[in-house]
Amino acid sequence: MDCLKDRGVQLVDVVLRGNLPAQQCPVCEGCWIAPEDYHDWKQGQPQPLPETVNLEAAANHPPAPLDVRTALCPDCGGFLSRVKTGATMNPFYVERCPQCGGIWCDRGEWDALSAMGISAIIDQLFSSDWQGRMRTREMLHRERLAMIDKLGEDLALQVFALAEQLEHHPNGDFGVAYLMRRIGGSEAGLE
Template sequence: MYQCPKEGEIELQDGQLAPELAVKACPSCGGAWIPPENYADWQSSQIDPDEPIRVAVLPLSLSTPFQPAALDNRAALCPDCRSYLVRGRITLQQGSFYVERCPNCNGIWCDAGEWEMLHQLQLQTHIEYIFSADWQAQVRELEHTQRERQATVDKLGADIAQRVFELADILEQHPNGDFGVAYLMRRVDQ
């Protein structure tokens, strides 16, 4: 008998997130426990082993009506082995949400709506990537870039900031773009 990781007293019931992906679903919070063997079997039927893993880091500009579940920040225990679940953060324009995984058995917990979001973002077949140091570093870099862009808008206004962003993109792609940057720096310093 599996118990909900977020609402411990609720018993999980048989369910399905995708064709051929059986899960244990919580009738109360709407979350789903994906047993590791079920995910591994489903994943192997979804991906070509000869294709390299291509998981794009999500742009923070992605606009979606998705809102994290109310219990997203609650600590959770693996319904199988009772280990604490570790969290992998996914940052969207309107905030972050966390997918949880058991470090012991590799089972996965998705709060209500998270599987659909993973599918929309094409991350559902490589959930393990979300828990890698590479993913977390890319998330931090995206957050830094977003804060930097917002600071530019706050200081210069939306119209001028947009022009700066467009010019930065042009100069970044140009083989002599560094000359243009140096010119601008000299002009601004005068």
């Protein structure tokens, strides 16, 4: 089988992290994972929840140069669908055939997916529900980084801890309302 991205280069059999059989391009290092191999491998893997995904695990994964190229499924000939991962620093795209379920990972993407804890749920990555949850997590992560940048780490950590306490307190909304009034200025100078 020829490489999906580097035409004319023959794929060779390899075993990916987690003992998953695949075929890899010796030039671009991308991997084709046959649908039946992935299905069999996935049966023995834990199924992570969205909140357990480690978005930072792939922060140092540089996108592969051929990640921008589209590809055709080597099994059924259809265009592969692409989905952006939830990686915050260096997002990358995983490709999957919507007809047969075969997966293409560009160089290093399988290791990044494994490190993030989502290699066993690649089919879920393509759902709008999963993508929505990951966008929310990414937004909250960026918000957290911005808070640290604006307030400094010590004060930001105190704010995060207070927010956690107020969120779980039965009258936490009273505390939030007080802070909003206090900081908003309507009670400034009254004390």
